[in-house]
Amino acid sequence: MxxxxxxxxxxxxxxxxxxxxxxxxxxxxxxxxxxxxxxxxxxxxxxxxxxxxxxxxxxxxxxxxxxxxxxxxxxxxxxxxxxxxxxxxxxxxxxxxxxxxxxxxxxxxxxxxxxxxxxxxxxxxxxxxxxxxxxxxxxxxxxxxxxxxxxxxxxxxxxxxxxxxxxxxxxxxxxxANIQRDAWQKYLFIATLSGITTLMNAAVGPIRESAYGIELTRQLAEECASVIRALGAPIREDIVDKQMDTFRGQGAAMKSSMLRDMEKGLPVEGDHIQGYLLAHAERLGLSTPLLKVVYNNLKVYEQKRSADK
CATH class of the missing domain: 3.40.50.720 (NAD(P)-binding Rossmann-like Domain)
Known part of the structure; x- marks a missing residue:
């Protein structure tokens, strides 16, 4: 092959x-x-x-x-x-x-x-x-x-x-045998992980140990999951619980690739990941306040990066 x-x-x-x-x-x-x-x-x-x-x-x-x-x-x-x-x-x-x-x-x-x-x-x-x-x-x-x-x-x-x-x-x-479900569930995880780590500018460990880190991570996951379910994607009913368990079990130094890109001053996939969900949320009339904050943070980064260049 x-x-x-x-x-x-x-x-x-x-x-x-x-x-x-x-x-x-x-x-x-x-x-x-x-x-x-x-x-x-x-x-x-x-x-x-x-x-x-x-x-x-x-x-x-x-x-x-x-x-x-x-x-x-x-x-x-x-x-x-x-x-x-x-x-x-x-x-x-x-x-x-x-x-x-x-x-x-x-x-x-x-x-x-x-x-x-x-x-x-x-x-x-x-x-x-x-x-x-x-x-x-x-x-x-x-x-x-x-x-x-x-x-x-x-x-x-x-x-x-x-x-x-x-x-x-x-x-x-x-x-x-069920890659569509797998892909949507991975999407949920990466949208949450990249969103919370870039918003907090921190690896998983400091976020977990902060006063509201777990609570805010779950809120972001629930907002993203609500959009994904509204789109008819075949994700598990208990997927947020499962992924929060995974988040708690990650190594303390774990960072999303998006945060690593930001640290290097590289472009990010905010439009493709969080922006895609946010556009559908607004079209469907869903409330996603934390997702908006995450996306806005990424757009501010892009503006500063463009100005620096």
């Missing part, structure tokens, strides 16, 4: 390296600067689950001839989605399957519109990872899972083939 990974940052670099480590034919589609960095240094992963170095990763830049590919893994940020779709389009053939590992849900419509529902699986990942100053992937979370499946449910023959090819990696790259 031939796999194309869009990007070699924290997520694409990690899961792509694990696939290459196993022996899967894996190619990385990267920008010029990252291409030069990886060509010189190789793809290096520092992980609590074991380090790996791919000395000569297979690399291409947008527009170069390559393929055909059986699977395209999207690991980009949502704010680069339009550009990313254009970059991978030449490598998506009649039998290619696209698996997005982006946060949120809004990207699915754009991928379906471009490639057709039949070529796009649902996908998500659970991992804490970033790039260090040398461009190495640093992975720190006990969980390092990628999940994929047919959006309408069930385990198809093609999903089982992909699952078989991905089996045995150092990590978990597994199929789900």
């Amino acid at each position: 031939k796999v194309l990974v869009l990007g070699a940052g924290g997520i694409g670099g990690y899961f792509g390296a694990r696939l290459a480590e196993k022996g899967v034919d894996t190619t990385f589609l990267v920008r010029e600067r990252r291409y030069a960095q990886l060509a010189e240094r190789g793809l290096r992963v520092q992980s609590i689950h074991g380090d790996v170095q791919i000395a000569q990763p297979q690399l291409i830049r947008a527009g170069e001839e390559a393929g055909p590919f059986d699977v395209v893994l999207l690991s980009n940020k949502a704010y680069t989605l339009a550009e990313s779709i254009a970059d991978i389009a030449p490598y998506v053939g009649e039998e290619t399957v696209v698996i997005p590992l982006l946060n949120g849900i809004a990207h699915m419509e754009l991928l379906w519109e471009k490639f057709g529902r039949e070529r796009v699986l649902g996908g998500l990942c659970f991992i804490e990872t970033t790039l260090n100053a040398d461009g190495d992937v640093v992975q720190t979370s006990p969980i390092h899972d990628a999940v994929f499946g047919e959006w309408e449910g069930g385990l198809s023959e093609r999903v089982e083939r992909i699952a078989e090819a991905f089996s045995g990696v150092n990590g978990s790259m597994r199929a789900s």
